[in-house]
Amino acid sequence: MKHHINFLNDLDSLYQKLFHDSNNHQSLDAKLARAQVICESARQHCMRMADENIRNLKKIDPNNPMLGKVAMLESFGLSRKETAHTAFLSWVFNPRCHHGFNDNLAKALLRNFIQVDIDDEFSVDTSISEYYLSDECRIDVWVSGKHNGSNWLLIIEAKIDAKQNSEQLTKYSNHLRVKDEFEHVIKVFLTPNTNELIKCDEHWHHISFYSLYCILWKEARKHNEAEGLILLKHYLHGVLKNVLNWNLPISSNPKNPYNIIKSLQIIEGE
Template sequence: MSEFDNITIEELRREIRKFNNDQNVSKLENYYRSKSLPEIIGASRKELAHSGFVAWILNNSESHLLGDFAIRKLLELLVIYSKDKQLSQHKELYDSIIISDFELDNIYTETERSIKNVGRLDIYLETDIKYFDKERKLRLIVENKVGTKEHSDQTTKYFDYYESQKEENDINLYVFLTPIPSLELMDLEFPECSCDEYIQINYQSVVDFILEPALNRNITDKTQFIIKEYLQSLSQPTLDEDEETYKQGLIMALGSDERNLLTKFWKKNQKLILATLYAISSDPEQEKDTRDSANQALNNLSTSNKDRSLCSIKFNGTLEVEKIRKSDIGYSTVKILERHGLINEESIEFLKSDRTANHNLLKTLNKVTATEEKYGRYRVSKEPELMYNGNEYYIVRNWGVGNIGQFIEKMSKEFKGLEYEIH
């Protein structure tokens, strides 16, 4: 029996009264009830419309008065999401982008670029770039996917074509843009396309790194209006049951104001929201798909809320740490090994290569990405957590129900004497 079977009518009435009097609810109702311009014209989930907007904001000759601001921020974003191979391949260029020591000239953008016997590229950008006394031709080849998956190995075909056209001093950067949530994007080892040379980014990162910062610049009222309308269209969930192309409920990105408002809304109305999900999931009058979706959401939320178990660790039968949070299991394990003299060249390499948490267990500061820092994967604002051979390491915090068991099994097997107990 669910805990929601026991909720009384009076409790429900009280929660509904609180809901009705909540100012955040009124703000959210006004925001989500009004349609953005892209929604009104039926373009809020059309890939061509989104490609057109991205190309518009990247075009320095447009009347938005942003100049090359958006391109510079996009290049910074590509550095953040690049993998080790891509970072090493374009080290000097990426270093210049990080310190913003480069110049752009002759910027050209195009959407739906037709390539004979290859396909139609979503967004193409070409510019001359000067950095560190070098002059190069830089191309951005962008494949944009909103509701559909890649088909016919498009990214591989574009990569092969543009690499075959590249001259000695040219630089091609390949971009795969999708609405994937940021936390899932961070966990990807490879892009979700056929060609591993692509750097995958998401619409949320475009909002965070380009669009919202653009609103704080000296731009026209018209540009402010266009960007805000576009931001609203990204945050509206898809609810059209006749539209099979897009995942129902798909939200492409959220602005910081909406995110903060929705977080407050959730905190103040958790009980009512959970009770509503339970009612829908157990109502035989609802469509089965609706009941299943509500039930899945309820199970996910309930599991998240209830999983407050702690962990204790022993070494050779002696209790080392007692009832720590799961997020600290990696840190505590490393510190126990250090305390018992088990940190050496071999064990350091083993710990550095461990990716049970979808991020390396140990990382030096220069290897921690801005996104990993932003989401607290490594506590780089504090002193280094492990020193060895002159190197300073930080230890990942990305543990939970989905990966802690595998970590315990792996560490117990590698380091005899380690014992873990979940409370």
Template sequence: MSAVPDLNTAPTLDDFESLFVNNRDLDNVRAHLSKFNPIKTMRMARMEIRHSAILAWLLNPQETHGLGDKFLKAFISEALRGHPTAMHPSALQVSQADMMDTEVRREWRHIDILLLSPANKWIFVIENKFDSGQHTNQLARYLKLVQSSFSKDDFSHIRGIFLSLWDEDPDDDRYAPINYGSICEILEQQAVSGRHPLTAEVETFVKHYLEIIREATGMSEEQKELEKLARQLYRDHRRVLDFVIEHGKATDFSFACDSVFGEGLEHGNIVEVDNERFVFNNCDASSISFLPQSWHKALGGGKLYWNGCENWAMGFPITMWISLTVDADGTSGKIRLMSEVGPASDHEFRHDLINGIQNATKTNSRLRIKFQAGAADEGRKYSKIFKKNFFNVEDVQDQERIAELIKKALKDFRPEIDAIADILPKFASYGKFGKSGE
């Protein structure tokens, strides 16, 4: 009987070879992961807004999918079937209607999908919840908004449809529930069964989308087998996999930082972004820290010691970083360029530094520099410098857009960076030579 490996020790070369060299199970996982799916490739698989866009395309009878109003009617009637309400239309009425005139609106007044069929005088309000939860009174507000926006003479019946990944009950019982598993069944019946001939391109895309839904809803048998295989691989090679996860993890933000600042950076490296140089400090999953080289030089180029800051940032009394924060919807977020005066123990120096930076706005009122009230008071340790310093990003998994916004942040705030660089040399005398600061 072989000895149980000690999970607290680093894996050996033999451990790595056992997992990565000629491992049939790992090859099977690789083969599955390497299967091309454009939705996965574009990192849209878990993005609610992208699912709404695809569904809006499928629901639009005038679109290029070739299904006419077949998917539209099948989707609505499946949602309404058996829904205990006296409201009209019913599932049977929808299934027998001609809905080719339906207009599809995306994100109209924040409603995910709005369907209008003037010929039938019907409106359907679709709220799509793929990963996110319901907001207080959200569903009722949408119905009220639609009722106040469209004439009863033009649209006599308004129905709500609540689409969720699982069997979640809507907060408002005027909404008929339907889940993504039902969409999977409808697409299999309407689009890939051969009942309605589609172009090769449309059929391929629908199959890719079906793969995404099956995996998300647990309906994929292949996914279930791979999950079993993954669990076995983890049991057999836990020490190696834990080590890889701990030391090799990366995010879309960190990849974007690599594209802007360069890969494999070490503390103290000089990097150049759009003709501006920065001294790199550190990068993790959601932030990257650095100093403009002009600040670094103005404060002694690393030769001076700043009491109180020895264990903070780069050891300087001021720092800068860029971070990515994710909004409540899990999809959008903000890129923020941050700068801060740190915990210098010399209160007179810290007070004068903050006031000196703030005074830069007296000669240029357009500078986005503003400390909070009391930032220079004794006992305060951390005081942020910039205002209006965030940039909205629609998709926090969009590496290219994140990289663009990082560059934009650095470019837009160059006047503030230059203004502070002009001020800092006045404070170099507060620094001390030597590691002890004595």
């Protein structure tokens, strides 16, 4: 959000200077031409920053999904298949699976939604894809565990091409009310972007696949010896390429330098 606000502030300052400065008596065409020059100069600056960041990325994080060439789900014709994405996520969140991340990726996601300290006392016990609460209510990803003797639950509802439906989220919330064994229930709605928020009578955390990429890769980089690191890299490359429609692998003179700069700043923790 910080980057969006900075950009909007800069754009507003440019607008005020060109169009509301009483000392600026230029014609409209002259003002627009000046704005074009300023915007092009800013873009060229971002291009140089992106090129520098790409060179640094290749040195310090050569496994980054932005540098990859293989999209795992694309290889099976499943690049935008929601159940394929949620099946993979349930696998990397399951500490009993042999990917080498233990429960660290699930904890990394949870830290974005809850206030309690997620430490060694916070355990992940179960991670399931397509969990049926009833014949008509299927949860895409169901992750549960314990913390200091209390039970918690994380559910994820994912949409890529399917229509977003607030009634569906409400239905899931109603079914979950009977699951009184969970003291904490975290509900996550995962979509390609969060520009169009839908209304629901229950609180859902709405995140994008882009945010998911940043969260998971930032944590995964700490586990270079994990057997599943290469699979996660190929999965996240497919998220960027096929879900978010990025032009990958990234190279010098990228079409969209802003996304590259923003992604690297988030992953590096700036």
